[in-house]
Amino acid sequence: MSAAPKTLYDKIFDDHVVDRQPDGSVLLYIDRHLVHEVTSPQAFEGLRATGRKVRAPHKTLAVVDHNVPTSDRNLPNPDPESAAQIAALAENTREFGIEYYDEFDKRQGVVHIVGPEQGFTLPGATIVCGDSHTSTHGAFGALAHGIGTSEVEHVLATQTLIQTKAKNMRITVDGALPHGVGAKDVILAIIGEIGTAGGTGYVMEYAGEAIRALSMEGRMTVCNMSIEGGARAGMIAPDETTYAYVKDRKRAPKGDAWDAARRYWDTLVSDEGAHFDREVRLDAANLPPIVSWGTSPQDVVSVTGLVPDPDAASDEGKRAAIKRALAYMGLTAGQKITDIALDRVFIGSCTNGRIEDLRQAAKMVAGKTVNANVSAMVVPGSGLVKEQAEAEGLDRIFKAAGFDWREPGCSMCLAMNPDKLKPEERCASTSNRNFEGRQGFRGRTHLVSPAMAAAAAIAGRFVDIRDWR
Numbered sequence: 001m002s003a004a005p006k007t008l009y010d011k012i013f014d015d016h017v018v019d020r021q022p023d024g025s026v027l028l029y030i031d032r033h034l035v036h037e038v039t040s041p042q043a044f045e046g047l048r049a050t051g052r053k054v055r056a057p058h059k060t061l062a063v064v065d066h067n068v069p070t071s072d073r074n075l076p077n078p079d080p081e082s083a084a085q086i087a088a089l090a091e092n093t094r095e096f097g098i099e100y101y102d103e104f105d106k107r108q109g110v111v112h113i114v115g116p117e118q119g120f121t122l123p124g125a126t127i128v129c130g131d132s133h134t135s136t137h138g139a140f141g142a143l144a145h146g147i148g149t150s151e152v153e154h155v156l157a158t159q160t161l162i163q164t165k166a167k168n169m170r171i172t173v174d175g176a177l178p179h180g181v182g183a184k185d186v187i188l189a190i191i192g193e194i195g196t197a198g199g200t201g202y203v204m205e206y207a208g209e210a211i212r213a214l215s216m217e218g219r220m221t222v223c224n225m226s227i228e229g230g231a232r233a234g235m236i237a238p239d240e241t242t243y244a245y246v247k248d249r250k251r252a253p254k255g256d257a258w259d260a261a262r263r264y265w266d267t268l269v270s271d272e273g274a275h276f277d278r279e280v281r282l283d284a285a286n287l288p289p290i291v292s293w294g295t296s297p298q299d300v301v302s303v304t305g306l307v308p309d310p311d312a313a314s315d316e317g318k319r320a321a322i323k324r325a326l327a328y329m330g331l332t333a334g335q336k337i338t339d340i341a342l343d344r345v346f347i348g349s350c351t352n353g354r355i356e357d358l359r360q361a362a363k364m365v366a367g368k369t370v371n372a373n374v375s376a377m378v379v380p381g382s383g384l385v386k387e388q389a390e391a392e393g394l395d396r397i398f399k400a401a402g403f404d405w406r407e408p409g410c411s412m413c414l415a416m417n418p419d420k421l422k423p424e425e426r427c428a429s430t431s432n433r434n435f436e437g438r439q440g441f442r443g444r445t446h447l448v449s450p451a452m453a454a455a456a457a458i459a460g461r462f463v464d465i466r467d468w469r
């Protein structure tokens with residue numbers, strides 16, 4: 001008799017159950033815990049106050065990313081609060097015996113870029129971090145999601161987390177992506193389709209030919225923004241692409257342990273006939289390069305499209321929301337997306353700060369010059385991405401074009417550091433959130449792919465990169 005078919009999520013979840021309670025809550029074992037400076041200070045404080053230790057320090061990895069300036073790190077941090085938070089992480093990791101990459105370490109970078117680089121992120125693992133974009137790690141066929149600060153404390157102390165089972169959603173992207181359209185466009189289109197609440201209560205599995213064809217970098221971009229679609233986590237079943245990325249990384253299993261792990265990882269697919277509570281299908285061949293026009297990641301349109309007209313909205317609530325977003329964004333209904341002029345361009349973040357993203361951007365920029373009205377920056381997602389990019393000469397391409405080439409960190413993804421938009425400055429950004437004030441007080445964010453952001457820097461406005469020469 002064969003067992004009932006299971007989804008990828010069901011399998012990893014079930015394999016980590018330590019205890020089930022009658023009310024449906026479950027104690028889940030956590031394999032990997034990532035820690036950054038913003039959401040950890042109170043958690044360590046809590047441990048200290050109650051005299052507890054970190055249960056499994058070697059299953060915990062800490063890195064500084066949000067608050068760290070992306071300019072010369074030898075200069076003092078201009079913000080005393082950030083400096084204090086960074087100092088606290090250094091002190092906490094020393095006291096509790098946790099591996100820590102500080103701002104001078106080459107391995108430092110955005111936490112969701114660092115975990116995979118180090119082979120800390122593995123298929124089949126449960127991975128948490130006090131950060132919503134932990135969903136990124138699901139690209140490896142891991143169950144990965146953000147947790148709150150009190151849960152950070154709980155995981156530090158017990159290496160477990162209390163959870164309830166989410167529902168299963170599968171998003172299948174059939175066919176092949178057209179030239180100029182990439183992973184970022186796929187996920188923006190998905191969020192445009194299902195809405196920012198569409199994934200609420202679900203873990204999403206991405207499947208289909210277009211997803212299989214993505215590199216690990218592209219898969220991470222897709223899973224990264226699962227949270228913007230409201231999902232608890234996003235996942236992609238591991239395959240040869242995954243294994244090729246993970247193999248020989250510092251923290252990955254070696255020798256016999258690798259072979260044993262591979263045998264387990266090969267079972268991590270949704271079984272034929274497994275039940276999904278919701279199925280969504282998209283056709284890759286129809287996807288254009290996408291640009292967000294509003295203040296929510298679901299406010300997206302094709303680069304060939306127009307800024308929406310509130311009067312065409314189906315109800316008063318939507319009409320009011322569009323009006324407010326257009327006022328904030330300084331846009332007019334019916335305006336062509338390709339007529340929107342930009343002040344700033346930001347290439348970086350855990351969505352698009354990996355080597356492939358920088359390669360795609362550099363390709364658009366090579367031999368060209370940043371538009372005179374635009375100030376553009378590239379912030380590699382980690383010190384290792386930066387080093388690789390420099391070895392390939394990408395930094396020289398960017399600098400020759402007039403881009404600022406900076407030190408790794410979250411940077412202008414969320415402006416918790418000196419990289420900020422000024423009020424009403426308009427930015428083409430490869431990050432994941434376009435909320436009001438996200439990149440600086442009254443700043444205006446348009447979410448795009450790295451290639452679209454790079455082309456926009458050159459043209460000074462959005463361009464359809466499918467026609468780019």
Ligand SMILES: CC(C)[C@H](C(=O)O)[C@@H](O)C(=O)O
Binds near residue numbers: 133414
């Ligand atoms: C600061 C942190 C808690 C936050 C998150 O959880 O995502 C940040 O990384 C973000 O992207 O908004």
Ligand code: SF4
Binds near residue numbers: 065066131133350351
């Ligand atoms: S790069 Fe942006 S989205 Fe990613 S962890 Fe940092 S602030 Fe959050």
